[in-house]
Amino acid sequence: MNRRDLLKLSGIALASAAPTTRLWAAPTDYQGQFLIQMQVRGAWDVASYCDPKLNKNGKIINNWAKTKGIETAGNIAYAPFANNADLFEKHHDKMLVINGVNSYTNGHNAGQQYNFTGSTQAGYPNLSASFAATLQADFPMPLLVNGGTFSSGDVIVPTRLGRDIETFNTLLEPNVSGTKQYLPDEDIRAIDNFRTKRARDNLDKASIAADKRFLEDFLIANKSFPNFAEFKRVLKSVDTTGFDMRENLNQQMLYALVGFKSGTSVSADTVINAFDTHSDHDNLHAGRLTKANNAIIFAWEVAKQLGITDRLNMFIASDFARTPWYNDGGGKDHWPIGSAIVMKSGVSWTDRVVGKTDDGLKAYKLNPNNLRRDDANGVILESKHVMAFGRRLMGIENDPLMRNFDLRTDGVDFKFDY
Known part of the structure; x- marks a missing residue:
């Protein structure tokens, strides 16, 4: 590569890596929270996960229940299925399990919309987008996304990294290829000093608004470059020994956490697919749950290495759940009442389960204040209540931006963290 080509490459590198023409210089003193929203797409089987059910009166709800009982880790019950024990035994102290969440749908699109945004109305942003949008003026890539059912609500433009990680790695160091460095x-x-001076000179002379905006963006982008250099440094520092980094969900978690530590991002939307097990349920679901559990374990391991454990929040949910019985093909079909898991370290309201379902996965009403079963005056938990809690936990429930996206909870506030 000659110097002319390198000059061109260095001029487009940051712009190519960014979600829009507007780039931002990240603050060096941000001490706030980070968020990972994890989409388990296809509908997970909570009866074989965090709302475990035994067989009853000859009805087979779970094959594992023919020979095994329900396990507990701390105060949380879990099913002895897949590698659930690995996750729950290691991280029950960080978990708030919310069972009996009614999404009032058996349709994937509607369920994903409701569980990941808190509203059935199109155009509402995912929790990850809502949180990042309140801070986007301070970060080069405030929100990282990886596909799935994602809605920005037009409040932020995300950066997609999960499927194009190698390209992003190249842009982090445009002067390096493998072990070769093109220029000293x-x-x-x-070159950088020359480009910056020329841009400033041209900005002083510019008379067209679009030209001025382009030059302003270019100068702001230059300020972000140290953060991208820090991203690369932090990425190289993470020890991934013992984890399969060929797994895309592990990669998504890694890049989210490195983005947080390096000052380039504050929020991420991660995705794992293929939970729609209408046939061969046990084999297929066990494999997908194992990958999901391993990625969650990996995320907390990386957070520990990077020293951000106490600032990390995770919201894990799916479309809905699966039936408390098998169909003729050994699969499980769609069921509207499922669960969500919130993870956070060092708080008093974790290591517990709230919400309750009966033996057939039907939800009981709860008193929002004490979270006890209240058949007479209680409220059925819905996805909007979980997302309302998410907004409150992330400190954005009263942000002016959120006034445009009312979750219509009618004043019902479940005291999950009290």
Whole structure:
């Protein structure tokens, strides 16, 4: 590569990596929270996960229940299925399990919309987008997304990394290919100084608004470059020994957490697919749950390495759930009442289960204040209540931006963290 080509590459590198033409310089003193919203797409079987059910009166709800009982880790019951024990035994102290969440639908699109945004109305943003949008003026890539059912609500433009990680790695170091460095560092600094001076000179002369905006964005982008260099440094520092980094969900978690630590991001939307097990349920579901559990374990391990455990929040949910019985093909079909898991370290309201279902996965009403079963005056938990809690936990429930996206909870506030 000659110097002319490198000059061109260095001029487009940051713009190519960014979600829009508007880039931001990240603050060096941000001490706030981070958020990972995890989409388990296809509908998970909570009866074989965090709302375990035994067989009763000859009715087979779970094959594992023919020979095994329900296990507990701390105060949380879980099913002895897949590698659930690995996750719950290691991280029950960080978990708030919310059972009996009614999504009032058996349709994937509607369920994903409701569980990931808190509203059935199209155009509402995912929790990850809502949180990032309140801070986007301070970060180069405030929100990382990886596909799935994602809605920005037009409040933020996300950066998609999960399926294009190698390209992003190249853009982090445009002067390096493998072990080869094209130009000495002093030449790169000279090029950068020249480009910056020329941009400032042209900005002073610019008379067209679009030209001025482009030059302003370019100068702001230059300020973000140290954060991207820090992203690369932090990425290289993470020890992934013992984890399969060929798994895309592990990659998604890694890049989210590195983004948080390096000052480039504050929020991420991660995705795992293929939970729609209408046939061969046990085999297929066990494999997908194992991958999901391993990725959650990996995320907390990386957070520990990076020293951000106490700032990490995770919201894990699915479309809805699966039937408390098998169909003729050994699968399980759609069931509207499921669960959500909130994870956070070092707080008093974790290591517990709230919400309750009967033996047939039908939800009981709860008193929102004490979270006890209240058949007479209680309220059925819905996805909007979980997302309302998410907004409160992330400190954005009263942000002016959220006034445009009323979750219509009618004043019902479940005291999950009290």
